[in-house]
Amino acid sequence: MIQVFHIYKNFGPNIALSDVNLKIHKGEFSFITGPSGAGKTTLLRLLFGAEKPTSGHILINGINLNRISRSKLDLLRRKIGFVFQDFKLLPNKTVFENVALALEVTGESRSFVKKKTHQTLRLVGLAKKEKAFPLQLSGGEQQRVAIARAVVKDPLLLLADEPTGNLDPDLTRDIMVLFRSIHMKGTTVVIATHSRELLEDTAQRIVLLSGGRVIEEQ
């Protein structure tokens, strides 16, 4: 699903990633971990095509992100869900509208968008909050809306950047249960986190980054 070959990423004189090599197979549940500034978010942004590497190659589902056109990248992103630490929800749209947005851009029929959005909101336990606005929700609920938006299009790959960073332990557990259920449906899941507790709870593949390098893989 994901192949990373000798990736380097510099921001001016700062080296964010240095000679990163990685393979994540289809259907895997993986964590990318490491201290703050290790390069976790940068790696995730590169996997999503939000940044271009300084050198090296990234293949997602066999497609080289270095050689992909902007329009093809847009289409590829429809197969990738991304969950942000700060949720990135639109405050002037309802929960339903925020989630439906991911399907509306693809040109799906209204009836399909409606049906799929309802289903997904039920999956994340927010069926009764469809008409609420993000700012009327708790942090955990907002994160669940963000996850619903990422998975509503049945992505092949789900990337999540510190998805529990702002949540208390109980909510963290709920969110992780949600990721597990999405993974059980066949979606490859990659989560970037610096939380040790999160890693202890689950026995999955862990990639440890430090100073922009992969220093350990379990």
Added chain:
Amino acid sequence: MKPRLWPYLIKQAFANIKNNGLVHLIGLGTMVVSLLIFGTFLLLFVNLNAWIEGWGDSVSMSIYLEDGADDRAVEKIATYIESLPSARIKNRISKREALEELRKSLGSQAGLLEGLSRNPLPASLEVVFEDVEGRTIEFKSVKQELEKMEGVEEAQYSEEWLRRFEGLINIVKLVGYVVGGLLCVGVLFIVTNTIKLTIYSRKEEIKILKLVGATDLFVKIPFLLEGMFHGIVSGVSSVLALFLGYLLVSGKKIQILDLPFLDVIFIPGEYVFAMILISVALGLVGSFVAVGSFFEI
């Protein structure tokens, strides 16, 4: 672009306009005023042209007679005039009548004429050539022919100064082009900046749209529609405002230099269409420029 996306994109364009109402209102107001100035020049140009054409349809000629020209000579002149196509003697003005007319036009200054030992004004014949359009009348040679005749002191015809008036039309035309060009650039600048402001206000939303897989076209189309809407509304509003102005002016009687009363006409349908079309084109180009510098996500 899937056809079923269009209702969503149109809805989005109107939502943008609603959410940035004040910015749009200021942009629209400025655009309407600019187009109105352009339209006023167009109206002026169209009317000047129509007036000149109208006056040209009936050229008048004044034939000043020598003092003491006898009746036989005057009759000979009259016969010559009546032999010309579409010519008619409108008035025969005697020396006394000419002085009387001058006295009337001087009004309170008429006392100046009291000191004259003799009447210096010549008798004259007022001749009109009606419906001359399409006919080949050489006014210059008629004038020369008349001035050779016995009893004629001088002949003057209105087309001489009409020609000079055409020079004025050319100046109005030139000023219109320059002002129109500058206004077009101004309107383009206004639309571009209005759309840029709405893009800026939706920056976060656009980022999210791109992150969930929206194509560039999907993001840009609502802004292009906004620009087009701007163009349509400003074009139609400025034409309506121009028409209101026209209604106010057309009720008044306008007269220049003792010429017949002037009828004010509105710009023809094709010019109205062109004005709206230019406005829509400017709206579209402006929004195109604004979204052209789209940030890469």
